[in-house]
Amino acid sequence: MYGSSLIATIGLGLLALSASSHASASDPVRYVSSLKPPAEAQAQKDAFRKFGEVSCNDCEGGIDFDSKPKAEYDQYSGNYAEWPRRAGNWPVGHVHRWKGKASVGTITVITEEQVDGFKCRRLEYKLVRGGASAVRPSLICFGLANRDSSVENWHEVY
Known part of the structure; x- marks a missing residue:
């Protein structure tokens, strides 16, 4: 009734499903979105x-x-998560500078x-x-953003 290729395909699919659910039970896939920012992070950002x-x-x-950083147009410009991707490629200690209408801004990579x-x-x-200034911390992490992600990249936690 069923062709041998259909049965083989179903069998391989069940085997793959079994293997993936076994792997996820012992080593669950985690997402950067699972990291929770400290309570004060949003207030500092605001x-x-x-x-x-x-x-x-x-x-x-x-x-x-x-407060919105500026950069020359390049491969990151306008892409989703532009600034985490930029900062993920800068070395520790790098300082990115920009000039706004009334302020001068910097992003410094403090540590990895x-x-x-x-x-x-x-x-x-x-x-x-x-004579005034404002500072806020930020944390970016490398991995899958959420369960809809298929490619690991840098994402902002806060």
Whole structure:
């Protein structure tokens, strides 16, 4: 009734399913999105963004954000997770600088370390405007972003 090739295909599929569920039971696939940022991380990110708000006449809504890093156009420009991918390729100690409308900003790669089994980098974002400044920490990690991901890359945790 069924051809031998169909039975072989079903058998191989069941074998692969069995092997993958066995592997996931002993070594579950983990995602960068499973890492939880510290409670204060979002508040620090919001304060940094607020510090970087600048009034402008030539931008949509009359507000520009100096807190958004800028870079020359390259292979990362406009891609999903642009800044984590950039910072993932910088060496530890690298400082990226940009100039906003009223502030000067930097991202510094502070360290590379293992965090809960992921290769991660701690970054520091800093904005300086006049005599005032704002700083926020950031953590990016290398791996699959979530269960819809199929390619490992650098992703921001916070």
